[in-house]
Amino acid sequence: MLGEKRIERATARWRAMYAANGMEALRGQVKENAKKKAAARTKKKAEADGREYGLQDVAGKLEELLADVELYESRVRQLEKVTMELTDRMKVLEKRSNELVIEKEVLCKARTIDRGFNANGRNNTELYQLIREAVEACPEYANVTKLCEALNVSARGYYAYYKN
Template structure:
């Protein structure tokens, strides 16, 4: 039974067969392992169509003529130089593909770009620029947040330094009225001195808490 050119559907079916290297409308290229398998089975006395059917091929789709031609070709190659001769065709096919890819690449390199090509490339570049700008904005936002956080931490660090200094002064001052060793009036004075010396970082509320006095008492005292 003769067959003509393969249809697109038939080509898709053949491409799924693991024994097929490549396929086009006129020709099917089989892998070296299948050719060896075919010859082993053929030499063992099996019919070519049965061997193809055993390998998962749809014999009516291929056509008996196509199978007969493949059989005659592989028999001649095997008779000339054994199984290794069957590999030569695979190498030749691979070389043809490599040459075709090289030729196509060269043609693409020599091809003149038209207005549509330029427009497509420009659109691609603009998309990249937009993505880059979005990323930059995100990084700027994160940088600002980190900067604000650093300012807060720096301010609190300076406040703690002042609180420590005031506590040290309070312990050096005489008196037995509270745990710091001095009375509230003396503590109010230490807080005020710190606030006047460093108004940017002297947190009166925090200083009052550190010296265990009331912030309300502090402000009331200085309003008298």
């Protein structure tokens, strides 16, 4: 695995160190080399990751993270606001949908009514009764004015009929 030349040079270096300072030199050099290599690996990894070690860098990173948290919190608040607006809009549309269902039912029933005339003009009694039934069945959705418009009768006439 190791090249022959590399082994020769390492051996020559160790012999020279042993000759100069004895066994302690070899032990110290090995420890220093290990520390240097570990430091070099750490530095290289930090550079590759784009990080640097230090309190200022940690503080800067912390500030960036706090800014990100604030941004996400503001986005959550915006989404909550939009959700509430959509919920309100959905309630309005649901109410209108129910009104239209009632209106359709009343119109379907009104088709079967004979719209004959009496001495005073039209006979709207049965139409008024249909409107009254719809209002009693679903008071929160039945809109008297719209039902009267759909059946071509006046709301004033409806209210006058039921007052008497």
